[in-house]
Amino acid sequence: SRKRRNDLRLVVDYRALNKQVVSDKFPLPRIDEILDSISSKNKIFTSLDLTQGYHQVKIKAADIFKTAFSTSECGSYEYLRVPFGLKTSSSALCRPLLHLLRGLNNIIHFVDDVIAMDKDAEDHLMTLAKVFEKFREGNLKCRPEKVNLFQTKLKFLGVVVTQGQISPDPEKIESVKNIKPPQTIKQLRGILGLMSYFRKFIRNYAQIAKPLTDLTRGNPQKITWSKLAQDSLDHLKKALTSEPILCLPDFQTGQFVVTTDASTKGIGAILSQIINGEEKVIAYASRTLTTGESNYSATQLELLSIIHHLEKFKHYLVGRKFKLRSDHKSLQYLQTFKKPSGILARWILKIQDLDYEFEHLKGKQNAPCDYLSRFPDNAPLENENEEINT
Structure with a gap:
């Protein structure tokens, strides 16, 4: 060639x-x-x-x-x-x-x-x-x-x-403007794969993409392309082509903050950092629950969100004192549980080497993470099949 x-x-x-x-x-x-x-x-x-x-x-x-x-x-x-x-x-x-x-x-x-x-x-x-x-x-x-x-x-x-900032490459996302409705499941998953690569830049990515990810559920043979799906695609295209910006971390000064939440649909978190008195967003994250996790109690779900996202952001947090925020007040006793047992004990052991201070947020103060947990990222399924009806 x-x-x-x-x-x-x-x-x-x-x-x-x-x-x-x-x-x-x-x-x-x-x-x-x-x-x-x-x-x-x-x-x-x-x-x-x-x-x-x-x-x-x-x-x-x-x-x-x-x-x-x-x-x-x-x-x-x-x-x-x-x-x-x-x-x-x-x-x-x-x-x-x-x-x-x-x-x-x-x-x-x-x-x-x-x-x-x-x-x-x-x-x-x-x-x-x-x-x-x-x-x-x-x-x-x-x-x-x-x-x-x-x-x-x-x-x-x-x-x-x-x-101090990071944003999607305009040349890489220029073609996003010209994305047309997919004709096959494979094409749809390709679009979702592209969008997902940049999802850390898109606040509420999961909620915006949900009509598209829903089309991939259940190993469908054919799917009807709807106005709701088109609106979702248009919204994602607009979000990516508007040059969203996140801040780069400062590993020398500034305290990291991990704000988490959980719902019966999923878990979500925001990683931020306080620099010169101003809190700046470093990354967004969320995911759906497994079948087994959907049976967890409220406390278990909140703790699951903490464990998952502290693991995800661990390379930022190891060796640094950071702030952990949640609107579930009972989690402030994480470091002082007397005799934890079962899965709770195993989870607590996973984060015992991290140095954090807990801050309880009232529900309204935790609205961004609450939104991420209720509309979590849904990774497209692996199986791919036939045509999409338009």
Whole structure:
């Protein structure tokens, strides 16, 4: 295939080989955790893109023959370096890159993209010097046209990062404006997958998307596309294209706040941080209840919400004293339960290593989380089937 003018990329069908290749269990970093590691203190950014990233990793001599492929006009070839299309290619690049950059502060990377970030230009220059020295050590090369030095705004992994804020990439969501009503269940789930990727930016995402997620329930063969579903799609498109903004966390100063709630439909939470006396939203979260959880008592549901969301936001909270808010007053005794038993005891053990102070909210004060719990995120079902009637 042709990538750019006079620039060809070989695409080899390695499906048969992939069936024989042992899976590499090296864990790739989670995108949400990468983005969460960007501090609001960072004001200067540089992005580096490795030139043909996979091709910078050599293949063991004994394995080269396995990559052989033939062409109709130019003969047969073997790859000397990791090709695109092998199921272990990403791990083969990420593992050495992780070890190479280990110990460097203010560096994040995802596959062949490396980001350096600092609070000022002087510190940034020192960071870049260390990064480039590591690249020389590992014999890694960057693509010059994709090196962006000393930026105050950076596009990375589908979002735009600027001083203290994060928002969806306008280029990535431009196509959202042109989304048409889906014709198949598969198309509908594709739309929901796209919207869900950006749901941390959309307050009350679950309530807005509910008419669409309801259409995927029950493994339907055909679904009627209604005005309610169209209104839901239009609302989501508008929410994403209006450039919603969340704040980046400040890991040096400012107290984190986790506000939770639960209902008979689901659990919800808001992660925020108090910076310079002002509380700023970092992320929204919610989910539906399982069949078993729907039988929990009110106290169990509230505690479930706390446990689930403290686990979800744990990388923000470990080693820091934070504020935990709930409108269920009995939970203020979490840290002083005399003899908890059963599931309650197991849950309390899960959060005993966290340092928090409990704050009771009256129901009206907890309206945002109450809304999230009553209209939680509903992940689309995995099965996909036939047509949607419009």
